[in-house]
Amino acid sequence: MLQHSGSTQDPQNWIACLTYKSKACYTPSTSELEELVHKARVRNRSLGVTGMLLYENGKFLQTLEGPPEGLRLLWSAIREDKRHSHIEVLSEHVVSTRLFSDWDLLLYSRAEDRPQPLAAAREAAHDLADYVGRMARLALDGDDARLVSQLSQLSEDGWTGEALLARLVEPTARAMGDAWLADECCEIDLTIGLSMLQLAAHAIRSTPTAGALRNSRFSILLATAPGEAHMLGTSMLADQFTDAGWRVEMPFPKTDGELVSQVNARRPDVIDIGLSDALPRHHALARLRETVANTRAAAPENLAVISVGGRLFSEAGATAASVGADYARPSVIGASVRLAQLVEQRRRTRTPS
Ligand SMILES: Cc1cc2nc3c(=O)[nH]c(=O)nc-3n(C[C@H](O)[C@H](O)[C@H](O)COP(=O)(O)O)c2cc1C
Missing domain, CATH: 1.10.1240.10 (Methionine synthase domain)
Structure with a gap:
C-alpha cells in the first residue's frame, strides 16, 4: 500500500504518512468533534501515530503519520467509520521525519464565517x-x-x-x-x-523527457532547512530531479547534526537546503549560513555542491554568497541543469591529472 520515497534508512524507522479527505455524514457539534479527537488521541498515542485533523464546512482533511503497522491498523478503523463517507486518499508515502511530531492529533476546526482571504x-x-x-x-x-x-x-x-x-x-x-x-x-x-x-x-508533473539522464550520474540530498515547516519547494525539486534521472534522497533533518550525519552516510553530489517558498524568512538567513557552514565542514573531502532556495532567494535579494552556498536557485525550474553543470565542473577541478 505505501511506497518508499527513496530513503536508504533502516526500514524499522520508516514513518508512513497518509493524507485523505472525506465528507461528514452529518454536521458534528463542537463537543462531538472534541470527543472524537479526545478518544483518537489516546489510541494514536498508544500506536505511536501523530497528525492533524481539519474539519470545515462538512469536510474532513486528515494527515496521519506513524509506524506503518500502527497506521494500517488505524486506517482500517477510520475507513469503516460511519461518521464520514466519500473518503479519498490524497497522498501516501514513507518519510524519515514526522511533520506533526508534537501532536497526537492536532484538531483544527475552521469558523464558517472567516474572512475571505486574498x-x-x-x-x-x-x-x-x-x-x-x-x-x-x-x-x-x-x-x-x-x-x-x-x-x-x-x-x-x-x-x-x-x-x-x-x-x-x-x-x-x-x-x-x-x-x-x-x-x-x-x-x-x-x-x-x-x-x-x-x-x-x-x-501535473511533466513526464521525463527522452534526453533525461537515466543512469543516475548525479545524486542529490534534498533537505528543508532544519526548523523550516514549509516543504513545497523541496517536494517540487524531488519531482524535477527524479524526472531528470538523478538519485534523490529527501530526509527532512530536524537539526544541523542530523543533516550532517545524513550527508556523511549518503555522500551526495549536491545538497539542497530549502527555506519556505511562501514566506521570506529574513530572520532565518544567519541560521542558514550556519547550517551551510556545518554541512560543508562535515565532509571536507566530499565534492558536494551546496545549493539553497526559497522565497528569500527568488525575490528578496539574498544570494548564494550571503549564506556561503555554491548556488541559489531563483526557481525550482532549471535547477537540475545548473547543478549538473556545477557538479561536472567540480569533478573536473578535483580529478588529479
Ligand atoms: C474523520 C475521522 C477521523 C478519525 N481519526 C481518528 C484517529 O486519528 N485516531 C483514532 O483512533 N480514531 C480516529 N477516528 C475514529 C475511528 O474511526 C474509530 O472510531 C476509532 O478508532 C475506534 O475504532 P474501533 O471502533 O475499531 O475500536 C476518526 C474518525 C473520523 C470520522
Whole structure:
C-alpha cells in the first residue's frame, strides 16, 4: 500500500504518512468533534501515530503519520467509520521525519464565517495575477480537486509543466505567504494551502523527457532547512530531479547534526537546503549560513555542491554568497541543469591529472 520515497534508512524507522479527505455524514457539534479527537488521541498515542485533523464546512482533511503497522491498523478503523463517507486518499508515502511530531492529533476546526482571504488578488485585472489569486484561494480552501483541474486546463491550453510551476505554482505560494503576512489567513491555513499546492504540483508533473539522464550520474540530498515547516519547494525539486534521472534522497533533518550525519552516510553530489517558498524568512538567513557552514565542514573531502532556495532567494535579494552556498536557485525550474553543470565542473577541478 505505501511506497518508499527513496530513503536508504533502516526500514524499522520508516514513518508512513497518509493524507485523505472525506465528507461528514452529518454536521458534528463542537463537543462531538472534541470527543472524537479526545478518544483518537489516546489510541494514536498508544500506536505511536501523530497528525492533524481539519474539519470545515462538512469536510474532513486528515494527515496521519506513524509506524506503518500502527497506521494500517488505524486506517482500517477510520475507513469503516460511519461518521464520514466519500473518503479519498490524497497522498501516501514513507518519510524519515514526522511533520506533526508534537501532536497526537492536532484538531483544527475552521469558523464558517472567516474572512475571505486574498480579496485584493481576486479583484486583480491582470490575467496571470488573477489566476494566481484564484489558485491561492483554492489552495487555502483545501480544494485540491479544483486546483488540479485548473492546472490541467492550462496544461491542455498548451502551458508546459515548467511554465506552470514557475509562473503559477511558485507565485501562488508567495501569494499565500502574503495573505498570511496580511493576517488574511492563519498559519494552519497556510500549511494546508501549501500541502494542497504540493499535491497539485505533483499531479501535473511533466513526464521525463527522452534526453533525461537515466543512469543516475548525479545524486542529490534534498533537505528543508532544519526548523523550516514549509516543504513545497523541496517536494517540487524531488519531482524535477527524479524526472531528470538523478538519485534523490529527501530526509527532512530536524537539526544541523542530523543533516550532517545524513550527508556523511549518503555522500551526495549536491545538497539542497530549502527555506519556505511562501514566506521570506529574513530572520532565518544567519541560521542558514550556519547550517551551510556545518554541512560543508562535515565532509571536507566530499565534492558536494551546496545549493539553497526559497522565497528569500527568488525575490528578496539574498544570494548564494550571503549564506556561503555554491548556488541559489531563483526557481525550482532549471535547477537540475545548473547543478549538473556545477557538479561536472567540480569533478573536473578535483580529478588529479
Ligand atoms: C474523520 C475521522 C477521523 C478519525 N481519526 C481518528 C484517529 O486519528 N485516531 C483514532 O483512533 N480514531 C480516529 N477516528 C475514529 C475511528 O474511526 C474509530 O472510531 C476509532 O478508532 C475506534 O475504532 P474501533 O471502533 O475499531 O475500536 C476518526 C474518525 C473520523 C470520522
